[in-house]
Amino acid sequence: MKEKNLEMKEAKITGFFNKDSEFKGDLSFKGSFRIDGKFKGTINSDSVLVVGETGKVEADIKVGYLINNGHIKGNIQAHEKVEINAKGKVTGSITAPKLVIEEGAYLEANCQTAEKIIQPPLEKKIDLVNKP
Numbered sequence: 001m002k003e004k005n006l007e008m009k010e011a012k013i014t015g016f017f018n019k020d021s022e023f024k025g026d027l028s029f030k031g032s033f034r035i036d037g038k039f040k041g042t043i044n045s046d047s048v049l050v051v052g053e054t055g056k057v058e059a060d061i062k063v064g065y066l067i068n069n070g071h072i073k074g075n076i077q078a079h080e081k082v083e084i085n086a087k088g089k090v091t092g093s094i095t096a097p098k099l100v101i102e103e104g105a106y107l108e109a110n111c112q113t114a115e116k117i118i119q120p121p122l123e124k125k126i127d128l129v130n131k132p
Helices: 002-010
Strands: 013-017 022-028 032-035 038-044 048-051 056-068 071-084 089-095 099-101 106-112
Touching: none
Parallel strands: 013 032, 022 038, 032 048, 038 056, 048 056, 056 071, 071 089, 071 099, 089 106
Antiparallel strands: none
């Protein structure tokens, strides 16, 4: 049910960068946000981020739900879902419980579909030179 709420919020865009906009920095928002221009930096929100066909994003992204129709370069973490539509391109890494990749999309990324990121155990260093 929570996913439907996020989809409904997509129709109610509360922020927007049009195709002629360029922005560098840290972006945080409530509600849904759409990027059709260029953005470079970091993006943090529990809401929906939509990257339009003309959108070019180079960022570390942490959002609730991501819908990509443009080009994203960076690390993506979504609490709910990541959708890469047919015209979408992603280069980097994706971590999300659900990942949807439409036919025709471009993906060059490490992907992890898990509720939590699992960290590998730390390796113990062995000192072979001073071995007793």
